[in-house]
Amino acid sequence: MEAERLFKQALKAGDARYTQAHTHTRTHTHTVQRRHHRRDTNVLVYIKRRLAMCSRKLGRTREAAKMMRDLMKEFPLLSMFNIHENLLESLLELQNYADVQAVLAKFSPEAASRRGLSTAEMNAVEAIHRAVEFNPHVP
Numbered sequence: 001m002e003a004e005r006l007f008k009q010a011l012k013a014g015d016a017r018y019t020q021a022h023t024h025t026r027t028h029t030h031t032v033q034r035r036h037h038r039r040d041t042n043v044l045v046y047i048k049r050r051l052a053m054c055s056r057k058l059g060r061t062r063e064a065a066k067m068m069r070d071l072m073k074e075f076p077l078l079s080m081f082n083i084h085e086n087l088l089e090s091l092l093e094l095q096n097y098a099d100v101q102a103v104l105a106k107f108s109p110e111a112a113s114r115r116g117l118s119t120a121e122m123n124a125v126e127a128i129h130r131a132v133e134f135n136p137h138v139p
Contacts, residue, residue, distance in 0.1 A: 004054040007047055014044045045075050049083055056090055065090040085128055092132075104132060 018040045048071050056064035068087040084107055091100045107125045117125070 001058070004051065004058065007051045007054060010047050011044075011051060014040070014047050018044045041075070045071065045083075049086065053086060056086075056093075061090050061093050065094065065096075082124075085131075088128065088132060100132070104129065 018037075048067065052064045052067035052071065055061075055067060065087060068083050068090065072083050072087065084103060088100055088103055091097075091103065107128060
């Protein structure tokens with residue numbers, strides 16, 4: 001509960017910083033400002049992901065899954081945080097196998113190659129599929 005409270009506090013600060021940097025980046029294209037915006041984006045995504053994981057740990061799995069889905073919609077290009085893996089774990093915990101398959105289809109190697117993902121991203125997609133294949137929670 002303490003971690004969740006601290007992450008909510010960090011979210012307020014991170015969101016304000018992200019909004020400020022996002023507004024600034026539009027008006028100025030300076031390299032340093034772009035770097036700061038990218039850093040602020042990464043921090044905001046990290047905080048939101050950790051909040052979702054706190055919700056899951058506290059037994060609010062549906063809320064966690066919704067938070068992760070929203071995060072993936074808001075920042076679709078940030079796959080480095082493995083949000084989709086956390087979402088898959090939550091969906092498996094909820095025994096929502098149809099949604100698990102939908103997420104897997106979205107991140108399948110074929111779909112990923114059509115979208116032009118990098119080699120590292122393709123490796124991550126294949127690792128997810130291997131992990132789900134050997135997951136004892138999947139019927």
